[in-house]
Amino acid sequence: MIIVEEVQNETQKKKFLEFPAQLYQRDKNYIRPRNQDIEEIFDPEKNKSFEDGECTRFLFKNKQNETVGKVAVFISGLYEQKQPTGGIGFFDCINDQQTADFIFDHCKMWLQQRGMEAMDGPINFGERDKFWGLLTEGFAEPLFGMNYNFPYYKELFENYGFKMYFEQLCFSRPIFADVSRIFTLMHTKHSRNPAISARPMKKNDLPKFAKDFTEIYNQAWAAHGEGKRLEEAKVLKMFKTMKPIINEHISWFVYENEKPIAMWMNLPDVNQWFKYLNGRFGIVEKLKFLWIKQFTKNEKMVGLVFGVVPEWQKKGIDGYMIWEGTQHLRKHTDFKTTELQWIGDFNPKMIKIAESLDTTVTRKLATYRFLFDRDQEFERHPIL
Template identity: 70%
Template sequence: MKVINVVSKESEAEFLNFPTRLFSKDKNFIRPLDQDIEDVFNPKKNKFFKFGTCERFLFKNKENETVGKIAVFINRKYRQSQPTGGIGFFDCIDDQETANFIFDHAKKWLQEKGMEAMDGPINFGERDKFWGLLIEGFKEPLYGMNYNAPYYRALFENYGFQIYFNQLCFGRKIHDPVAENFIQMHERISKNKRITARPLQVKNLKKFAHDFTSVYNQAWAAHGEGKQFTEAQTLRLFNTLKPIINEHISWFVYEDEKPIAMWMNIPDLNQWFKFLNGKFGLFQKM
């Protein structure tokens, strides 16, 4: 099998285009924005290049057809009990031998750099995009979420990967009735004058970025692996989301003005992006 390091414009384009061909018959597949993926591998856009290194590879068969791709990386901010590297952006035909070859290549790359374990699929960056392997609920993915075919699980597990943690995504219809215990809790807690709730306000993004960071970090303080945010990171994220923030569906809860909870909702952009085939230039924006 031929291994190609993704460094040329041609190989970069193939890295983006291969999944679209692979899932051409899958009605649930939504091509991610090319820009979002390319930004991950751009040292000028991705600050994690300051803390690690990353390479991308394409894999071609004897007929010079692409049969797989992967990104391999080391992120020193991603702390585990043993030196652990990451893999992500994995796509492959339904063939275990091909998948094994790709995983072996990634394993060798990581071992040569002192790594003792391989985690994936994860992202060379924040956890808000391109993280995890889909194993059930094969529906149209939300914006920024990984999507893969059901056979991917077997490719990973047959090679030796095991579930590290489950990441759950739930959905409900807006007008479905709320469970009675929630109504009762709300009635009880709303009588506490120390507890207040208010919607996010775009004009006060800096304040709400501070409050978000405070709640998020306290919730994850007991966990390692670089899960915590800085206020600057949150503010950058909020500014990115600013054009689509709906103030009516994002709420913060306070006790004596101290932030203690939040519920953030944003419209699912993939319901627009699925018509754009990965592009988001001036024409698509219009």
């Protein structure tokens, strides 16, 4: 017998946050997410998905009143698919197929009652940049905002009948690995051009770099696949939010005279610091974080965005920028690896760019789909 509890009070919210830490307590690679990063997703005042969506969290307990699973189930007007599709996320479960099937059945019924015809998971009730996908390969310490799970979760999903809607690829490379000869050749070539210069991002000039970032991004990515145009004011706000963790040696811009033509944006993987805080970030933890950040080496950085304006694409300016930045950060930082956040297998152009940066696939995640009509033909995510 499994008891279902809707998460409503503070005790249940705490259990929702604490259950994964109990489940993974012997897993050396597990890093507990900050409580506030999860709770903000379920706060209608902070998550715009509530404006035209609905989300409920559930706990599942056995007859001994022990928690054996949890999940969030939701619908969002922003999540447009071929058929009405809901989502499930923040799924955790003991290694028991019957328990998992009970949770999935419960989510299916909840979504059917709201007119849905399919459910995707594990996904986020919001943007794709956090808590999206099921880890299937590369069970190493997760990056900040990245899902982590036991290998047996794959069987729980697939045995129930979920099928892979798309695969998410993460690319990585050692900082001190050999750099492609074409990169060094392009660096030599463009270094001879006095109009071309590369500059690292500086905290004391965020408005300028926000403007340059917006200009490059909107030219390079806005019309690419599912890209969206960015507003300079929102970019500046984002940069100001990131300011405490910005490392001035690892994000680079390239200019033709004073015109921004390329960018390579990176941040330290803050999980390398947050892993010591056990999910909390109160006053004590903030002070501890500052101490850890000051005295603990962070050897992993995360690639956020890479872009070149159209008129400079396929001219080697990317190689110039990468080698210029790499030479600098090798001297001035402790970073040993860089990892690009996930790229969908439906985006071959972006995959090709990642591969051109001398990277290799180091982990994979899966976004699964379950069609309620089992006779309906299953289709994977269309190629962009």
